[in-house]
Amino acid sequence: MAQTTTRIPGTAGYPDVFSARTHVVANRVLTVVLGLVYGYWAAAIRRDAGPITGWNIFFGVVSALAFMVVQTGVRAVAPRLRRELHALAWGAFAGVAFGFLYSQTGESVLRSSGNSLIVTGSVTAAMFYRYYTHEDAAGHRVS
Template sequence: MATHVATPGRHRVRRHHAPRTHTPPRRPPSRLAVAAPLFVGVAYGAYASFIARGGGPASFGQLALALISGVVMAALVFGLVRVQNSLMRELRAGAWGVLVGGSLGFLYSLTGHSVLLSSGIGLAIGAATVIATFYVYYTREP
């Protein structure tokens, strides 16, 4: 009976490389993941224009304000929704707090109040958002 004998040959030298990580294929965003930020952006832009108008006639400056603020808000919400699952719950709550507090502080500044009062309102609403979202993430995540 024949036995298996190791034959002499070239030995492979194993080099230490960085481990290869498997990156799952990226799925395209769902309809809701696109529609919700779009709706938030349109509503935010329309409300910013409404506040800036102040009952007077509409102007191109207000239209530009509505378009720019709506597009920026939609992009920020879309970006945060896309990356929020990769963040720790503390950072996720902080990111939502910064987004909500900053956006509502900006809307309050359009009413003509001082920058200090607008910053205080934005800070208070942002802190409340951080607390609320952290509570939700802490109680519902494993």
């Protein structure tokens, strides 16, 4: 009996050994794990080695939920955009996420904004390069 494997575009012919359901579960788990790490990180920065309070935990949970919701939205909307806007969506997400964490350190708004713009530009450039080299002119993924 011959076993059939599906191929994922852009994987250079490597077989996909996991089912579609496994990929969906992994994407959801990754979103939750990244959100929890982000929320903990934001709460830890804001706490600044002080005592853990209820408000600090609340801040971490709200930060985690906001991160997860926005990341889910970007993951849903960005692939439908042209490669330029697709890259900009991920760049903006990374820049805002970084800027929020950086602003919790007590630095000025100008410094937080400037560093966020650097992160946004860097991530946008990297994502544009990735999408430009992995898509044809019509925006379809090529392997």
